[in-house]
Amino acid sequence: MYCNICGSREDNFSIFMIKMCKNCFHEFANISIMDEDYDRYKNLIRILLSYYITPKAILYPAN
Ligand SMILES: [Zn+2]
Numbered sequence: 001m002y003c004n005i006c007g008s009r010e011d012n013f014s015i016f017m018i019k020m021c022k023n024c025f026h027e028f029a030n031i032s033i034m035d036e037d038y039d040r041y042k043n044l045i046r047i048l049l050s051y052y053i054t055p056k057a058i059l060y061p062a063n
Contacts, residue, residue, distance in 0.1 A: 005044065018048065 003012050003021040011022045020028065031041050 015048070018044075 001012050001019050002009055003024055004018040005020060005024040005028075008021045008023065012019045013022075013025075014020075015025070027037070028041055028044070031038055
């Protein structure tokens with residue numbers, strides 16, 4: 001399986017519904033708001049949250 005961020009096949013693991021390699025996880029855990037890659041990670045967080053939230057929305061639909 002490939003890392004969903006950098007496409008590497010090295011040392012990947014799943015976090016929520018995506019695959020992430022150790023390098024990307026380390027960057028992700030230590031990313032700074034001032035970093036130029038922050039927007040990329042911010043989008044990733046948005047994707048993660050949508051995966052995380054969607055099943056609950058299906059289980060408990062708002063009327
Ligand atoms: Zn990666």
